[in-house]
Amino acid sequence: HGLKQRGLDIKEGILTTNELIEALEKAGDWWQNQKKTYVGHAETVVKKEKKENPILKLEHIEYVYSSGTAYEKRALKDINLDIYEGEFVGVIGHTGSGKSTMIQHLNGLMKATSGALYYNGENIYDEKYNLRQLRNNVGLVFQYPEHQLFETTIFDDVCFGPMNQGLDKNKAGLRAFEALRSVGMPEDLYYQSPFDLSGGQKRRVAIAGVLAMKPEVLILDEPTAGLDPKGRDEILDLIAKMHKERKITVILVSHSMEDVAKYVERIIVMNDGSVMFDGTPGEVFLHYKELEQVGLAAPQVTYLMHGLSEKGIPVDLNATTVEEAKNSILKAFK
Numbered sequence: 001h002g003l004k005q006r007g008l009d010i011k012e013g014i015l016t017t018n019e020l021i022e023a024l025e026k027a028g029d030w031w032q033n034q035k036k037t038y039v040g041h042a043e044t045v046v047k048k049e050k051k052e053n054p055i056l057k058l059e060h061i062e063y064v065y066s067s068g069t070a071y072e073k074r075a076l077k078d079i080n081l082d083i084y085e086g087e088f089v090g091v092i093g094h095t096g097s098g099k100s101t102m103i104q105h106l107n108g109l110m111k112a113t114s115g116a117l118y119y120n121g122e123n124i125y126d127e128k129y130n131l132r133q134l135r136n137n138v139g140l141v142f143q144y145p146e147h148q149l150f151e152t153t154i155f156d157d158v159c160f161g162p163m164n165q166g167l168d169k170n171k172a173g174l175r176a177f178e179a180l181r182s183v184g185m186p187e188d189l190y191y192q193s194p195f196d197l198s199g200g201q202k203r204r205v206a207i208a209g210v211l212a213m214k215p216e217v218l219i220l221d222e223p224t225a226g227l228d229p230k231g232r233d234e235i236l237d238l239i240a241k242m243h244k245e246r247k248i249t250v251i252l253v254s255h256s257m258e259d260v261a262k263y264v265e266r267i268i269v270m271n272d273g274s275v276m277f278d279g280t281p282g283e284v285f286l287h288y289k290e291l292e293q294v295g296l297a298a299p300q301v302t303y304l305m306h307g308l309s310e311k312g313i314p315v316d317l318n319a320t321t322v323e324e325a326k327n328s329i330l331k332a333f334k
Contacts (some may be wrong), residue, residue: 093270107138139215145206200231282318
């Protein structure tokens with residue numbers, strides 16, 4: 001629709017990637033003479049300057065379930081990662097790839113079988129390290145976060161975390177009001193039961209409960225699972241808004257390639273307990289064939305751009321969102 005609005009002569013009712021490739025191939029023949037020499041390209045990716053002092057650092061992290069038994073399984077294998085302050089990171093991987101196990105190590109809910117994990121330069125496995133403080137600073141919202149709700153009112157539920165941190169009722173209440181406002185919850189719902197809410201509203205309350213603890217890192221494990229498209233977009237837009245305004249580090253675990261491509265600036269791909277790829281969405285999705293081999297895929301836009309490239313149309317293979325693809329195609333058609 002974006003291409004048609006900009007005047008490209010393509011038919012109505014296109015629903016699939018292949019249909020759009022065929023329509024664009026027919027829309028103009030100016031590149032026909034270039035087909036013999038044109039080879040698909042990716043725009044030059046400017047590498048970010050290497051940052052120092054990561055907020056989270058994983059060194060040779062290994063985790064073994066049921067160690068020493070017949071059911072022993074290595075869930076994490078030599079994980080080495082640096083996560084920096086203010087990053088918006090996506091973690092993807094098929095079921096059983098180790099992504100959920102890995103993120104539960106980040107705030108000490110699970111302890112590595114071997115390796116070291118640093119938060120702001122301190123090894124959280126040191127004997128005297130304050131894990132309670134770590135969990136205040138690194139907030140984790142589980143998949144189906146409504147299962148984390150348990151108080152009689154929404155307000156009390158959001159107050160629980162700050163009060164558990166040692167704040168008095170008034171200060172915890174101020175935190176709760178701020179957090180509920182930041183996730184867009186109407187004030188007339190604050191004293192209702194959280195169990196009377198819709199699925200999307202419950203997610204907001206669960207996220208508010210973590211935000212009220214003022215974490216420096218927010219980890220979300222499939223926060224949109226089970227939501228309809230409108231609810232999913234609302235939650236992801238909310239997370240993106242919080243990241244931008246609060247400058248907090250966000251780690252988003254997701255199965256949706258489109259969502260990851262649209263929102264995050266860096267993607268970590270987990271496969272069989274190891275890090276398979278780590279880079280920008282454009283860099284990672286260039287490996288779409290390798291991703292398919294491990295049960296994943298790339299956004300539909302990636303398949304579109306590669307298909308157009310194979311037809312001789314000079315488009316940017318790094319495009320991963322609808323907007324990027326539209327602009328690249330319009331540029332090709334000048």
